[in-house]
Amino acid sequence: MMKKISWLSIACMGLVNSCFMSTIFAFFLMGGLIGKDYAGEPIYSTLPISAFVAGAAISVIPISMLMARYGRRLGFLIGSIAGMASGVLCYAAWAYSSFISIFTAGFLVGILTASSSYLRFAALEITPEQWHGRSVSIVLGGGIIAAAVGPHSALAVNSLFDTHLYPSLGLALIAINMIAFVLCLLIKFGPRPNSKSHTLDFKCLMGKVRFQLQYPLFLRAATASVTGYIIMTLIMNASPLTLVDNLGYSLETTAIIMQNHFFAMFIPFVISGYLLDYIGANRIVYIGFFLYAICLFILLISTTIPAFQVALVLLGLGWNFTFLGGTTLLFTSGSAEQGLVSQPLNEFSIDLGNFFASMFVGWALYTIGWVSILLVGGILTTLALLIFSLLNYIVLKQYSTET
Numbered sequence: 001m002m003k004k005i006s007w008l009s010i011a012c013m014g015l016v017n018s019c020f021m022s023t024i025f026a027f028f029l030m031g032g033l034i035g036k037d038y039a040g041e042p043i044y045s046t047l048p049i050s051a052f053v054a055g056a057a058i059s060v061i062p063i064s065m066l067m068a069r070y071g072r073r074l075g076f077l078i079g080s081i082a083g084m085a086s087g088v089l090c091y092a093a094w095a096y097s098s099f100i101s102i103f104t105a106g107f108l109v110g111i112l113t114a115s116s117s118y119l120r121f122a123a124l125e126i127t128p129e130q131w132h133g134r135s136v137s138i139v140l141g142g143g144i145i146a147a148a149v150g151p152h153s154a155l156a157v158n159s160l161f162d163t164h165l166y167p168s169l170g171l172a173l174i175a176i177n178m179i180a181f182v183l184c185l186l187i188k189f190g191p192r193p194n195s196k197s198h199t200l201d202f203k204c205l206m207g208k209v210r211f212q213l214q215y216p217l218f219l220r221a222a223t224a225s226v227t228g229y230i231i232m233t234l235i236m237n238a239s240p241l242t243l244v245d246n247l248g249y250s251l252e253t254t255a256i257i258m259q260n261h262f263f264a265m266f267i268p269f270v271i272s273g274y275l276l277d278y279i280g281a282n283r284i285v286y287i288g289f290f291l292y293a294i295c296l297f298i299l300l301i302s303t304t305i306p307a308f309q310v311a312l313v314l315l316g317l318g319w320n321f322t323f324l325g326g327t328t329l330l331f332t333s334g335s336a337e338q339g340l341v342s343q344p345l346n347e348f349s350i351d352l353g354n355f356f357a358s359m360f361v362g363w364a365l366y367t368i369g370w371v372s373i374l375l376v377g378g379i380l381t382t383l384a385l386l387i388f389s390l391l392n393y394i395v396l397k398q399y400s401t402e403t
Contacts, residue, residue, distance in 0.1 A: 233353075
């Protein structure tokens with residue numbers, strides 16, 4: 001039976017994604033700087049970002065199970081509530097000079113992130129297969145609005161109310177996620193999958209997880225999306241601290257550089273969905289890793305503002321291509337019932353990798369330096385290309401043999 005497309009619902013999902021991503025972008029920009037001021041030691045400055053990633057990793061599977069039992073809407077409402085609560089804690093961090101408050105706020109932004117990661121799958125559930133690339137592009141393209149709003153949201157509130165920058169961040173996050181909460185109530189989601197996987201016993205669930213971990217189609221998709229995200233996290237987390245603390249550039253200049261990076265992450269969704277439909281997900285992923293390699297090379301040879309501008313734009317483009325390609329490969333790798341295991345497993349893998357990447361950044365930046373982070377990124381890019389190519393060869397050989 002042909003699915004009827006609700007473009008209004010897909011557009012609302014895109015707007016919800018823009019609210020969620022605005023929250024994430026604002027916290028990425030400010031979280032490490034606030035953490036540095038209240039942590040006592042610079043080496044702990046990225047712990048709020050690590051808490052953000054840990055919150056996403058811990059909550060991504062429970063949110064998936066809640067969605068399976070009660071529907072997608074509940075999971076997204078939980079994300080918006082977590083976003084509002086994180087805003088309250090950002091305000092409290094300034095009011096009480098509390099590192100624990102900003103750390104907990106990061107954890108709550110992680111819950112929001114876990115919720116937002118299912119928006120693209122919610123869109124695919126109400127879209128015919130021939131429109132998959134475009135529907136995902138619309139939802140993830142909401143990040144274009146986020147790129148404009150997120151990095152400057154705290155600065156805008158600061159100018160409006162003439163208050164300190166840190167509580168301004170909190171007020172901005174509360175307002176943004178109130179909008180997301182209302183939008184979630186307007187969306188018409190697809191029916192829940194006909195599956196009892198949310199009531200499966202632990203042994204059965206682990207059996208399904210082991211199957212996915214031995215399944216070349218899943219591993220190929222996860223290699224693209226997981227390693228693509230980790231490489232981006234390494235450079236994106238380290239860049240604001242490097243620009244402000246190590247190189248002495250202003251927060252305003254850093255915000256502009258990061259904003260251009262965020263635009264590069266999401267503006268291509270306007271056309272990349274069409275490009276994916278035309279050249280295929282595999283080629284999209286290869287282009288993404290190639291862009292990562294160019295980005296890392298530029299940052300290795302220069303630390304000027306123009307170099308950071310160009311490199312972080314390429315970083316955003318690389319993420320866009322690897323993430324979109326990986327998402328499409330994942331969704332087409334199995335049935336809807338398999339998706340209830342493969343999707344949260346993929347998201348958990350992304351969040352776990354990002355957690356270790358963010359922890360590494362805080363330690364590496366203040367001990368062995370910025371260049372070490374770039375070298376690790378280069379090693380990961382090379383390994384990802386080799387593993388993705390090998391898995392792609394295995395998949396093609398397996399399916400050509402079967403046919």
